[in-house]
Amino acid sequence: VTIGVARESAQGEARVALTPETTRKYVAAGARVRVQRGAGAGAHVPDQAYADAGAELVDGDALADADIVLCVQPPAAHAIAGMKPGAVLVGALQPQADESRAEAIRSHGIVAFPLERLPRTTRAQAMDILSSQAGMAGYKATLIAAQLAPRFFPMLTTAAGTIRPSKVLVVGAGVAGLQAIATARRLGAQVEGFDVRPETREQIESLGGKFLDLGVSAAGEGGYARQLTDEERAEQQRRLAEHLKGVDVVVCTAAVPGRPAPKIISAAMVSGMKPGSVIVDLAAETGGNCELTRRGETIESGGVRIAGPLDLASMGALHASEMFARNVYNFVSLLLEGGGLVFDWDDELLAKTVWPERGEDPAVVP
Ligand code: NAD
Numbered sequence: 001v002t003i004g005v006a007r008e009s010a011q012g013e014a015r016v017a018l019t020p021e022t023t024r025k026y027v028a029a030g031a032r033v034r035v036q037r038g039a040g041a042g043a044h045v046p047d048q049a050y051a052d053a054g055a056e057l058v059d060g061d062a063l064a065d066a067d068i069v070l071c072v073q074p075p076a077a078h079a080i081a082g083m084k085p086g087a088v089l090v091g092a093l094q095p096q097a098d099e100s101r102a103e104a105i106r107s108h109g110i111v112a113f114p115l116e117r118l119p120r121t122t123r124a125q126a127m128d129i130l131s132s133q134a135g136m137a138g139y140k141a142t143l144i145a146a147q148l149a150p151r152f153f154p155m156l157t158t159a160a161g162t163i164r165p166s167k168v169l170v171v172g173a174g175v176a177g178l179q180a181i182a183t184a185r186r187l188g189a190q191v192e193g194f195d196v197r198p199e200t201r202e203q204i205e206s207l208g209g210k211f212l213d214l215g216v217s218a219a220g221e222g223g224y225a226r227q228l229t230d231e232e233r234a235e236q237q238r239r240l241a242e243h244l245k246g247v248d249v250v251v252c253t254a255a256v257p258g259r260p261a262p263k264i265i266s267a268a269m270v271s272g273m274k275p276g277s278v279i280v281d282l283a284a285e286t287g288g289n290c291e292l293t294r295r296g297e298t299i300e301s302g303g304v305r306i307a308g309p310l311d312l313a314s315m316g317a318l319h320a321s322e323m324f325a326r327n328v329y330n331f332v333s334l335l336l337e338g339g340g341l342v343f344d345w346d347d348e349l350l351a352k353t354v355w356p357e358r359g360e361d362p363a364v365v366p
Contacts, residue, residue: 002067017071017072030339042317064083071092094116111354134176148305153165165189173193
């Protein structure tokens with residue numbers, strides 16, 4: 001099989017879905033690997049490193065003759081239309097987000113595996129791009145907060161007196177939130193976290209954070225949170241508003257799969273916060289947890305800085321790519337057998353991830 005990787009075309013995307021490390025693995029598995037020149041530039045991977053790992057460097061189109069195309073964000077519709085009919089496309093594809101792309105996938109018979117659809121089972125952990133990329137996003141969100149804050153994070157005892165540590169609150173303790181908590185702890189802040197899933201208490205505490213109990217528990221299906229009822233939300237809001245008055249930094253990471261980010265911090269709550277406080281809203285991409293968040297901007301409201309950074313994982317493109325590429329390799333290795341391409345539709349990791357969804361008889365498709 002031939003594997004093709006083009007330069008990412010989405011604005012702000014610095015990651016790459018193939019590294020020299022995974023190139024070696026594909027080559028060892030009998031694949032031919034073709035990489036467009038400059039594909040790794042955003043992640044600081046030189047072309048020569050791919051060549052040394054056994055890839056062919058391509059000046060023009062690296063996708064047209066590929067059986068498997070690897071990407072971080074999906075190629076443009078015309079690039080998908082230029083792929084071989086029946087070829088495999090793997091990445092963070094979000095096919096429903098763009099009708100022309102979805103149509104290109106359907107009409108060219110592309111076998112698309114949007115990895116964000118992967119079931120989050122134990123076996124799939126090594127392929128889980130949501131987790132690996134959320135880790136980088138949570139880490140960077142805390143660093144941005146530290147950068148914007150007019151304070152130290154750690155406690156300092158100096159000749160000029162004692163500096164009290166910053167109080168950091170992390171909203172949502174999923175993968176990104178836990179990494180945000182760990183990062184704030186490493187910087188020496190006093191950290192609290194809360195989530196609506198009760199099992200996060202232990203996880204927050206194991207990182208040296210304190211669980212902030214807002215009296216709401218809303219575990220949903222598949223280990224995710226469910227949306228709160230109006231009463232639950234009101235209770236959470238009331239307790240949180242009071243608590244925020246004493247917090248210096250908030251990192252927001254709350255999400256509910258398939259829905260806009262829950263609005264947790266209202267404008268009124270922000271106006272009750274101390275001047276010099278900082279909110280970094282990692283959920284900005286899906287609308288933000290704070291009512292005042294603006295996508296991709298940092299604004300100030302009543303002395304509180306509110307940042308809504310986008311492309312957080314791209315800010316750590318080198319390590320984010322390393323993890324993403326390993327996730328992709330672990331998934332693609334399910335398709336590679338004896339140097340050829342095989343689809344075991346009895347494997348739920350394939351059957352549940354493939355898009356468009358297969359009908360009653362998945363065996364009829366390529
Ligand atoms: P996510 O990005 O969907 O959500 C982030 C967090 O926001 C979640 O912890 C959620 O509970 C929380 N949240 C939602 N609404 C909230 C509200 N109103 N107030 C406060 N918090 C709110 O989640 P994620 O980080 O992708 O992962 C969620 C769960 O999935 C975790 O339990 C994680 O351990 C699990 N997971 C399992 C696997 C696996 O086994 N393969 C892999 C990754 C994640």
